[in-house]
Amino acid sequence: MYMALDIPGLGMQMGGSALIGGVIGFTAKKVAKIIAVIIGLELVLFKFLESRGILQVNWERLGGTFEALASDAGNQTQTLIETFISTAGIGAGFAAGFAVGFKRA
Template identity: 45%
Template sequence: MIDVNVQQLGMEAGGAAIIGGLIGFAFKRIAKLIAIIIGIELAIFRFLEARGIVTVDWERLTSGAISGTDQTTQAPPDWVWTILSTLSISAGFTIGFLIGYKQG
């Protein structure tokens, strides 16, 4: 029989949900800012290329962004206990992150 402390699980899940919500909210804001910066940078490259100031190798630029690395990982020996020990924190964090991301 597994001894489960429901109050501790609730505290872990609730705390992780709050932290996940804050990180999700911040992540979405930062992602929007980075997307704007990258878009402006690409527009500047196009403008400078059209003026003949710089030459951009677009083929090389886009092929470098796509990498086909395949890394396989092995499951930990006690994967059941690993999942059970982190389930409440990870579930709370994931739910909070998604709510914060959606609200951001």
């Protein structure tokens, strides 16, 4: 049995997924920037408190912790995106929209 290709439906699905991907990509980059600013401010605060003798910071351990957290967050984000793309069936539109949204932010 031959099924007709629903071009308008396919376009709506890909367009909608591209829009969702763009919004998520844009938001992800903005959130990443906010987190980077917060971490930077914390490091400045730690350095200030250390210079006043209020706090003693183990910079090697702190740096290793941030590296581990960044690596883990990147892996989890990649896994989440791959899972969404594979299960939603709207991979091409979402991936393109995510890339555009992430680049535009």
